[in-house]
Amino acid sequence: MAEERHEQELVDEENDSAAEETTENDAAVEDTSEMDRLKQEKDEIQNRLLRLQADYDNFRRRTVKDREADRKYRSQDLVTELVPVLDNFDRALKIEVSDDSSKGFVDGIKMVYQQLKAALEKEGVEEIPAEGEQFDPNFHQAVMQVEDENYESNVVIEELQKGYKLKDRVIRPSMVKVNQ
The missing domain is CATH 1.20.5 (Single alpha-helices involved in coiled-coils or other helix-helix interfaces)
Incomplete structure (x- = not known):
């Protein structure tokens, strides 16, 4: 055991x-x-x-x-508001005057217009080139098409309203007449 x-x-x-x-x-x-x-x-x-x-x-x-x-683009809103002012200056300066007092007034308007354009250019605003340029839908808005033998196809014949860009951004495209 x-x-x-x-x-x-x-x-x-x-x-x-x-x-x-x-x-x-x-x-x-x-x-x-x-x-x-x-x-x-x-x-x-x-x-x-x-x-x-x-x-x-x-x-x-x-x-x-x-x-x-x-x-x-800090000045884009201001530029957008001032573009019609530039248009009005352009229209006003196209009027022909004959008497001397009116010519002095027009000269003053021209000086203000030049100052305004210079200030906008300093901020980077540029006019978009149009007449004689190849049509570019990024910069131009075609409102009319015509046939003109003096111009090549798809070329801007006339600028109806100026376009502007701020640096590389389009503020307003140019309204143009384009050759077919």
């Missing part, structure tokens, strides 16, 4: 050590799965951080670009 007890104790010890190994293996598996989960969580957080950083960089670039556009 002592021998059986001894054998039973050995079997129990083996079972205990096997159970301990299983517990250790389970703990190792749990540690590995916990590490995998933590690694995956870290990767997700890192990806979110990178996306957030990219979003911030895009926002910053867009803000800088918007500010530059605002500075570049």
Whole structure:
């Protein structure tokens, strides 16, 4: 019986050590799965951080670009309001006068008109060239088409209303008569 007890104790010890190994293996598996989960969580957080950083960089670039556009075109509203004034000056200066007092008045109007044009040019306003130019729908608005043998096809024959642009943005296209 002592021998059986001894054998039973050995079997129990083996079972205990096997159970301990299983517990250790389970703990190792749990540690590995916990590490995998933590690694995956870290990767997700890192990806979110990178996306957030990219979003911030895009926002910053867009803000800088918007500010530059605002500075570049800050006078667009004023120019849009003044273009009809330039048209009225052009019409007024086309009138022929004969007496000396009227000529002095017209000379004063010419000086004001030249000052206004110079101030607008300083801000980047330019007249869009039209007569004799190739028709460009980005700068010209065709209101009439005629057939004239003296001009090539698709060439602006006459400018009916001046067009203006502010730097590279069209404020108002030129109204033109185009050869077919």
